[in-house]
Amino acid sequence: MTIEKNLNGTELTVAIVGRLDTATAPDMEEVLKESFEGITKLILDFEGLEYLSSAGLRVILQAQKIMNKQGEMIIKNVNKTINEIFEVTGFVDILTIE
């Protein structure tokens, strides 16, 4: 998995390429944790995301909770398979997917 960050003022885009699973979710958690300060808009770009397990969902949920307090979070470029995972878990109702 690779993580690419792009900061534009207080808007941060994080692009994930590869698998977000048990082995890699801690890396994303770490990257996000050090990035939240001063951010009002967090965009997660999932164009290159191959799959997502519950470890990845946990990190996404944490990020959503933090951004609810300080701004907004948007997830973009969600493919069909990843969207099905969000549907099965009810995450479609708590995330903003564009």
Add this chain to the structure above:
Amino acid sequence: MKELTIAATVENIETVTDFVNEQLEALDCPMKAQMQIDIAIDELFGNIAHYAYNPDVGDATVRVEVTEEPLAVVITFIDKGVPYDPLAKADPNITLSAEEREIGGLGIFMVKKTMDDITYEYKNGQNILKIKKNL
């Protein structure tokens, strides 16, 4: 039937996934089913890696079997760690808001939703968890 016995560690999830995918590719498994199975492996083998022998490391066996009519793949996860029935856990409430959402229980819930059958038994000192996916 093929099986792999390997140290139950997070690092080995990838090895187990590759091992299972090799059998799935020989079956012309649809991409979606393969991804759901890969996620199930991540959840189930990940659970064993985190909890079965904690803080030690022990082995786990992953067995892949194929049944015909209807074509299905059955994957069995066996470990000799502490008895743990993941199916005993109540499903998470997936209708709550982000603030009220709990972090736990989502993994096994996803596996239940995406597999056609899932069974657990504890026998001869072994946790035996079996998932079945119709292809």
